[in-house]
Amino acid sequence: MLTIYCLRHGTTEWNQQRRIQGRQDTVLLPEEVSRLQHLELALAWKQLDWYSSPLMRAQQTVQALGMNYQTLEPWQEMDWGCWEGQTLANLRQQHPEELIYQEQRGIHLHPAQGESPYQVLQRITQWAAHENTQQLTHSPKVIVTHKGVIRPLLAAATGWLMLDKYPTRLNWQRAHGFTWSPAQGWQLKSLNIPLTQPPLEV
Secondary structure: OEEEEEEEOOOEHHHHOOEOOOOOOOOEOHHHHHHHHOOOOOHHHHOOEEEEOOOHHHHHHHHHOOOOOEEOHHHOOOOOHHHOOOEHHHHHHHOHHHHHHHHOOHHHOOOOOOOOHHHHHHHHHHHHHHHHHHOOOOOOEEEEEOHHHHHHHHHHHHOOOOOOOOOOOOOOOOEEEEEEEOOOEEEEEEEEEOOOOOOOOO
């Protein structure tokens, strides 16, 4: 069984502007880098293996936390296609019917020239299955990734179809734990774990 703790990258200027980033390689705000540098990780987090999406905002997050890491291509942000660089408010104004249609598709929402949350889930599940066959023992992993990856993972683990708001509010400055096995697929382990406290189990 794989145990994975997902952490969303730190804040960028596009986050503040509510612009859809997707595969655009934006960077962290200087003040966010400073916040992460001054965050005192619990020892248990420092003892885990760290990984990152290849996008710079994720790598900068791990670097600011002072951890060594490897990049994982499957864990990069969802490709938002033609929506990248836009805000949802602008899209609703410019393409109201398309937005209504896509939002009613939930996990199968699919921006033009992009990918759906379900396709994101498929690629990280393929990674998990491959990872499972490569190792006899599995130490927990911390993966710095993106909101557009964590949400479909949460959907798979809980049966949420992404048609409405998830009933538990996610703190994007905290880690979220999941497990994966061939028999059970994705399972929720724990949500909103502060990095200043050890996970419940490592």
